[in-house]
Amino acid sequence: MATDELGVWLEAQRFSGVGRSRQPAGRRAFSVTPLVVDFGRLLRLKNASRLVAGITPQELAHTVTALYDICLPNIGPEDLRSTICAIGTKTITLIRNEQEVYEEYNQKTVTMPTVGVTDTKSPCMTDNLKEEKLGVFAAVFSDTESSEEESKSNSDQEENENEEQLKTGLKHFLSSVQERRQQRKSGQENNDLPYAAIGMEARIVAALSYVRCITKSGDRVVQLMLLSTRKRYRGCGVGHYLMQILQDPAVVGKYDAIVTHADSNAVKFFTHCGFSNDVMLNNKFKEFEGDWTYTTLMSYFPPFSLGKDISEPGFDVDQKQIEQQLKLWRDKSLYAYQAEAVFTTRLLHEIKALRTQVTSQKEQIKTLISDLEKARKNNLLMEKKFLDYKPKKNTEVLDMNCRNTAGESPVQWNSGAEEFKQIEQQFMKTMEKESRLKNIQFEVTSVRKANLPEDSREMVKGCMNSMLEPMYTTIMYYCGGLDCAKRLQHIIENGFSKEDFSDGIYGHGLYFSPNASTACMFSVPGLILVANVCIGNAETVMTKNRERNSPSKGFDSILIPGRLCDKASFLHSGKAQEYVIFSPLQALPVCLLMYRSTTSSDHSLEGSHHASN
Numbered sequence: 250m251a252t253d254e255l256g257v258w259l260e261a262q263r264f265s266g267v268g269r270s271r272q273p274a275g276r277r278a279f280s281v282t283p284l285v286v287d288f289g290r291l292l293r294l295k296n297a298s299r300l301v302a303g304i305t306p307q308e309l310a311h312t313v314t315a316l317y318d319i320c321l322p323n324i325g326p327e328d329l330r331s332t333i334c335a336i337g338t339k340t341i342t343l344i345r346n347e348q349e350v351y352e353e354y355n356q357k358t359v360t361m362p363t364v365g366v367t368d369t370k371s372p373c374m375t376d377n378l379k380e381e382k383l384g385v386f387a388a389v390f391s392d393t394e395s396s397e398e399e400s401k402s403n404s405d406q407e408e409n410e411n412e413e414q415l416k417t418g419l420k421h422f423l424s425s426v427q428e429r430r431q432q433r434k435s436g437q438e439n440n441d442l443p444y445a446a447i448g449m450e451a452r453i454v455a456a457l458s459y460v461r462c463i464t465k466s467g468d469r470v471v472q473l474m475l476l477s478t479r480k481r482y483r484g485c486g487v488g489h490y491l492m493q494i495l496q497d498p499a500v501v502g503k504y505d506a507i508v509t510h511a512d513s514n515a516v517k518f519f520t521h522c523g524f525s526n527d528v529m530l531n532n533k534f535k536e537f538e539g540d541w542t543y544t545t546l547m548s549y550f551p552p553f554s555l556g557k558d559i560s561e562p563g564f565d566v567d568q569k570q571i572e573q574q575l576k577l578w579r580d581k582s583l584y585a586y587q588a589e590a591v592f593t594t595r596l597l598h599e600i601k602a603l604r605t606q607v608t609s610q611k612e613q614i615k616t617l618i619s620d621l622e623k624a625r626k627n628n629l630l631m632e633k634k635f636l637d638y639k640p641k642k643n644t645e646v647l648d649m650n651c652r653n654t655a656g657e658s659p660v661q662w663n664s665g666a667e668e669f670k671q672i673e674q675q676f677m678k679t680m681e682k683e684s685r686l687k688n689i690q691f692e693v694t695s696v697r698k699a700n701l702p703e704d705s706r707e708m709v710k711g712c713m714n715s716m717l718e719p720m721y722t723t724i725m726y727y728c729g730g731l732d733c734a735k736r737l738q739h740i741i742e743n744g745f746s747k748e749d750f751s752d753g754i755y756g757h758g759l760y761f762s763p764n765a766s767t768a769c770m771f772s773v774p775g776l777i778l779v780a781n782v783c784i785g786n787a788e789t790v791m792t793k794n795r796e797r798n799s800p801s802k803g804f805d806s807i808l809i810p811g812r813l814c815d816k817a818s819f820l821h822s823g824k825a826q827e828y829v830i831f832s833p834l835q836a837l838p839v840c841l842l843m844y845r846s847t848t849s850s851d852h853s854l855e856g857s858h859h860a861s862n
Contacts, residue, residue: 255291256300259283259494266485279353281343281454281487283494288313289336301344304449311422312449313340313456315389316477332474333458339501341494343454343487351447354433389426389450390479426450454482457491461502465536471501472537473509492522496551504551508534510544524549527579529586632810633789669696669840672724672779676765676842683766683824691846699741699838709744712834716785716805724839726768727778728760728827734773741778741841745833755790755809756797758831762811764824770813779839784808784828799831806830 265278284300291297291306299305310333317329333340429448436442455478459471473495478487494500495507508531511519516526524547525531531546538546673693680691701709713719729751730737736749750757751771761782762768768777785805800807811825830836 255287255294255297257285258300259285259500262490264482264485264487264490277485279345279454279482279485280349281345281490284342284344285500286340286342287338288334288340289338292334301449302347307418308422308425308449309342310334311419312389312453313342313458315450316453316456316479317458317475319390320477321475329475335460337462338458338460338474340456340458341491341500342456343491344449345452345454347447347452350451351442351444354437354447354451355442389423454479455487455491457495459495459501461504464534466533468505468533469503470534470537471495471504471507473507476509488518489522496523496549498551506534506551507549508537509547510537510541511547512544516545516547519547519549522549529582629791633791669698672696672840673842676777676779676844679765680769680844680846683764689846689848691844693842693844695843697738697741697841697843699840701742701744701838705744706837709834709837712832713783716783716835717803718786718805719783721785721787722781722783723763724779725761725763725782725828726765726772727780727836727838728762728768728771730772730776730778734776737773737776737778737841741838744838745780745836747833749833752795753812753829754793754795755807755812755827756794756829756831758798758829759833759836760812760827760829761836762825762827764826767811767813767825767827775843775845777842777844779842780836781839782828782830782836784830785835787828806835 259282261280261282263278263280286300286309288306288310291300292310297306301309310330313333314326314330317333318324318326321329332338426448429446429451432443432446436446456475457473457477458475459473462470462472464470476488476491478491498504507524509519509524511524511526520526526545526547531548534546534548673696677691677693681689713722727737727740729749730740740749745759749759751760753760760771761780765777772778783805786803787806787808788801788804790807790809797807807829809827809829811827813825
């Protein structure tokens with residue numbers, strides 16, 4: 250079971266192999282015992298117990314650091330030491346039996362060639378180094394017994410470096426290593442090797458450091474930080490054995506994946522241990538990419554059995570065939586991903602092209618809308634100019650129904666009987682001319698003269714005189730009274746009021762027309778009111794607006810196309826236009842005409858012309 254103790258010994262393991270040392274050919278057999286150490290906690294205790302008999306925790310840490318430093322010359326001992334002593338980092342060390350190493354040294358000769366360390370290591374495995382680095386830990390794992398002068402020279406060099414670089418306790422460790430080397434050399438020469446000459450540097454075989462962490466996605470990951478095997482023990486399966494220990498959940502705890510960084514020389518080793526360097530797969534752990542440089546991110550995923558014995562699956566398993574099928578599946582997946590990536594890229598380009606086209610079309614639409622708006626405004630301006638017959642510029646339109654056929658002057662307000670007679674004649678001629686029915690004659694049956702109080706007349710005249718252009722007055726017909734005939738009688742007796750306003754489509758006011766036929770469409774059949782209207786400065790308006798209740802600034806009234814301008818019978822006819830005033834004092838009632846229409850058969854069709862708002 251995985252434990253949080255400071256140090257845990259695992260079951261011993263026996264190895265046998267040729268190895269890669271420079272010794273004469275022959276198989277070597279040795280035993281190792283794994284020790285899982287938490288240096289981060291162990292070294293922080295003042296009175297920490299010794300996990301290895303006769304070896305202090307500091308010496309054990311220095312030995313592991315030296316092992317890593319020999320094959321990682323570019324990292325430096327201080328960084329290596331801080332890595333293995335970091336909180337949460339644990340180190341698995343393989344240690345040989347002291348008696349077994351002692352017996353092996355008794356069999357060696359003084360001329361035994363040097364055996365150093367390198368390793369299958371994450372992140373760096375440097376088999377291309379011909380010699381071990383000559384640095385702080387250069388003499389720790391050297392078994393070559395050189396001359397005293399050379400040893401003294403190396404010792405002096407190490408003394409100088411120790412004073413500047415090593416931490417407290419490292420100087421004593423290096424001197425102890427040097428002393429044990431001299432004891433082994435002297436003991437082998439005299440065939441009297443002391444037992445104390447066998448230190449931890451002679452017993453350590455390999456080391457592996459790892460740390461557990463949780464990724465941002467919540468996966469439990471074991472990150473393999475460092476891995477080293479002494480060169481003399483390579484080729485015996487030591488590295489694979491360390492990986493088996495690391496992959497065992499009983500040792501490191503339950504995990505979802507193991508992640509490491511390997512250089513180009515280590516990829517093959519980790520691949521044999523079940524790791525994958527698949528780029529898409531390892532993208533899952535891209536948060537670890539910044540930990541090391543010039544390395545390949547590789548990952549291992551445990552089986553579902555989580556370490557259970559499946560040596561007897563009950564069916565034949567051809568591992569090579571399975572690997573070939575997996576490779577074929579990966580190739581197909583890669584091709585599918587490439588095809589998808591190409592399709593997505595082309596689709597992205599297509600979207601960009603479509604967006605560019607849409608943007609261009611939007612600009613064209615805006616341009617067309619702008620041109621259409623300009624054309625509409627020009628059209629409205631032309632229609633407005635067509636309807637803009639102001640009295641001061643075109644008296645013919647304003648006095649359309651006030652002129653006789655001989656071109657006489659328009660009828661002005663006068664109480665004389667002659668003027669009322671002219672109003673009757675003009676009304677009949679206008680009605681007969683505008684009627685589309687043949688053989689219809691109009692006859693005024695009676696005229697009711699307006700009889701306003703003198704004070705009402707003075708108020709109307711005062712209002713007219715105060716307008717912007719009071720001289721522009723004319724006789725027109727009242728377009729109203731269709732809903733209530735009694736209001737017409739009230740108007741000729743009391744004058745206009747706001748109660749007589751119409752809620753027309755061009756605003757709330759009094760509507761008048763110079764055309765009798767148009768006014769009859771809005772008046773009570775058989776009745777039509779004639780008034781003297783002061784239109785003053787009239788503004789031509791084309792826009793419908795029921796909320797309008799006053800003319801624009803600088804105008805006294807408005808001239809509109811007419812509420813009947815959309816009717817087929819009045820289409821393109823200037824006779825349908827109307828004037829709208831917004832003050833009842835701008836109009837003075839003259840008289841109320843009562844009329845009837847007759848045909849050649851003397852059938853009476855009273856009030857045949859009428860319409861609603």
